[in-house]
Amino acid sequence: MDFDYTEAQQDLSGLARALFADWTGYNPRPDTTGFDRALWRAMAAAGLLEAALPERVGGNGFGLLEQCSILTEIGWSVAPAPYATGIAVAAATIGEFGDDEQVTRWVRPVLRGEATIAPALAGSAVAFEGSAQPNGLLLNGIQPVVAAGAFAETFLVEVRAGARSVLALVDRDTEGLTVTGQHVVNGTDAAVLELRDAPVTEAGLIRVPGAAEWARRRATLATCALQLGILARALELTCEYARARKQFDKPIGSFQAVRQRLADAYIDVEAVRLTLWQAAWREQQGLPAEMEIAVAKFWAAQAGHRVAHTAVHVHASTGIYLDYPMQRYFTAAKRAEFEGGSGTAQLRRIGDLLADHAARADPSYARGMTAPDATGMSRRS
Template structure:
C-alpha cells in the first residue's frame, strides 16, 4: 500500500487549493448558509466536479482517492461547497449504479455547478419505508439534520423496500416532499426532510440492493477526508499562533505544556491521515473495508475532538471570537466528529465485527 499521492491526486488537490485559496481570500467571513453558488460554479468551471468520477460519459476517469484529495482541500478552507454530498456520494452513486437514462437526466446539472443533491441515508435505522404503488413506489418517513438539504435541488433517499434498502431520486418540487431548514452547529445547510405519500416512478429508482451500503461507506469516507483537511489546517494555524503569541516575553510555543499538546495534536492528525488513506485505498480496490472505515471514522471523531479543543485552548479566548477564523474550524470539526457516527459508535461496530466470524 502506497500512501503517496498519485499524479492525478497532486494535480487535482493543487488545483482545488488554488481555487479555494482565492475564494477564502475574497470571503474572510462567509455566511452560515453552507453554500456559495459562485464557488460551486467556479469549481465546476475548473472541471473539479467531474474530474474525480469514473468515465460514464461525463467523468474524468478517476475515483475515490482523488475525491478524498479534493475533500481534504475543501476542509482546509471550511469552504461552503457541498462536494461531499453532491459529488462524492450523489454523483458517485449515479456513476456506479445509475442507468444511462438516470445519468443523462441527473448528472449534467450537478457537474455544471447548476444543481446540488443531498443524500438522505439511514443512520441507526432506515427512516423511510417504500411500498409498491402502480408503476412506482410510495415513500413515507422523515429524517432530521440532513446535510445540504436546505438548498438541495434533489434528494437521494434510502428507503426500506421489503427486505432491501433501495435508493430513490426525488426532485425538490415533488408533491408530498417537505423540507424545513435547521440550524446545526456550524451552518444552516441542514434540514428536516419529510416524505408523506411521495410517489416515485420506477425510472427514479437505483435498483441495486448494494447501492445504499456503498453510498453509506462513501459518505463516511467523505466525512473523514473533510476532517483531515479541517484538522490539518487548524493545527497549522495554532502552531503559527504559538510561535508569535508571547507571554512573559517568550513565545507560548516554548512552554512545555503547549508543546506537548501540539505534539499530541500532530500525532492525532497523522492518525486521521493514515487511517483515512488505508480505508479509502481498500474501498477503491473493492476490498472488504468496513472495519478500516470504522477505524478511520473513530480517529476522525476522537482526534477531531482533541485537536479542535487544543486549537481553541492554545488560542485562549481568541479562538472563539466570531471575527477570528479558528471558531469556524472548531465548529466544523465538531460537526464532522458526530457525522456518520461518533467514536463510541465506531468502537461498537468494531466490537461487533471482532465478535463475528468475519475476522
C-alpha cells in the first residue's frame, strides 16, 4: 500500500490543523466535559463534520482514511471535539447501515453542529439485552464509561437480541434511560448509561447483520488515529523542551540518556503511524483487517504508555503542572491506551485470531480449543 496522504487527506488535515490551532494551548479545568459546542459548530461550518461521510447522508463522499486524518489533527491539538464518537463511529455507521429516515432524524443534526451521538458498543461482552415487544424492543442493562455520554443527545447502543447483536438509537429523553456523568482521567465527558425497560421502536433499530462489528472496528481505528496525533505532538513538545532546557550549561537533549529515550519514542510513534494506516487502508478496501486492527491498537496502547511517560519524565515536574500543555497529552494518551482494550487484551485477541486461523488450516488443531467465551472467541486449553 501507499502510505502517502491522498490529496483529500492533505486538504482536510490542513484545514483541521488551521481550525484547531487556537486549541493547542487550551488548558481546561479538571472538571471540564471536554466538549466545546462553539468549536463543534465551527467544524460543521468548515465542512469537517460532513467531509468524510457518504454522499447519501449529505457528506462529500470521502471515507475512513480521511476520517483518520482529521482525528490525527484532533489528537495533535487535543481539541474538545467528539468527532471520533459522533462522526467516525455513530454517523458513519448510520450512514452505512441505516435507512433514510434514520439519517434525516439523527445524522443531519450532527452534521449541522446541533447535536452529538455517543456509541455504547460491546467490550468484552454485550452490556444490553433487548426483549421483543410489538414494533420494537425493550432494552435493559448498564454500561459505564460511555465516551461523550455526558452531553450526547442520542446513544447508539449495541444490544443483544436473541442470538445476534443489533444497534439501537436511543434519545436522551427516552423513558427508562438514566445517564450519570463520570469523571475520568482527562475530563467529565463519560457517563454511565443505564436502561430499564426502555422502549425503542423499529424506526430506531439497525438490524443489518455485521453492523455492530463494523462499528466496533471503526471505534478502535478512531482511537488509534487520535493516539497517533496525541503522541506525535507530545514527542514534538518534548523535543522542543529538550533543546531549550539546560543543565550544566548544556541542553538536556545533548545527554545520551535523554537522546536514547527520545529516539525510542520516535520509533514508537512511527510504529503507531504505520500500523494505523495499514489497518485503516485494509478496512476501507473491504479486506480482512481484524488482525491489523488488533496490531494497530496494541501499538497505540503500548507506545502510548511509553511515549506519554517519556514526555513527562523529560519535562520533569513541569510535565504534570495543570497549567502546562503536557499534562493534557499525558492524560489523553493514557485514556487512549485503554480505550478499546489494553495492549495485553490486544495480544490475547491476536493470539485468538492466530489460533482460529491455524484451526481452519488444520482441523486437528481444533481439538485443543475450548468453547467460545463471552467475547465470542475460542481459547486453547
